[in-house]
Amino acid sequence: MTTPNIGQGVGQAIEDAIILSKILKYKNCKEEAFGEFENLRIPKTKKIINLSWRIGKVAQLDNPFHIKIRNSIMRMLPSKIQENQLESVFHTDF
Numbered sequence: 001m002t003t004p005n006i007g008q009g010v011g012q013a014i015e016d017a018i019i020l021s022k023i024l025k026y027k028n029c030k031e032e033a034f035g036e037f038e039n040l041r042i043p044k045t046k047k048i049i050n051l052s053w054r055i056g057k058v059a060q061l062d063n064p065f066h067i068k069i070r071n072s073i074m075r076m077l078p079s080k081i082q083e084n085q086l087e088s089v090f091h092t093d094f
Contacts, residue, residue, distance in 0.1 A: 002049045005056035008089060012045060015092050022094070047088055 002008060020037050027033035061067050 002045075003052045003056045005052045005059060006048070006086075006089060008048050008052065012048065016041060018094055019092075044088070044092075051085070051089065 002012070016037075019040060020033070023033045023036050023040075024030075027036065058070055061070055
């Protein structure tokens with residue numbers, strides 16, 4: 001289960017439904033269909049779960065020194081790096 005830090009719960013459920021429906025159209029065996037579904041979805045959802053957890057960990061710092069460091073790094077971080085990190089979240093091959 002993912003944490004709510006990047007707001008992907010519903011989005012991933014929608015992707016799951018689309019992908020599962022496509023697999024079920026050409027697989028007669030439900031066990032094979034769900035096996036293929038898991039093989040396709042687990043790598044992406046694992047990345048999202050880990051990213052969400054890391055973002056939450058950093059966002060919820062309570063040490064003032066660590067907060068200053070985090071805020072400084074975030075201000076200096078080029079937006080392209082942030083975009084690349086989130087690209088894997090938003091990209092899906094339907």
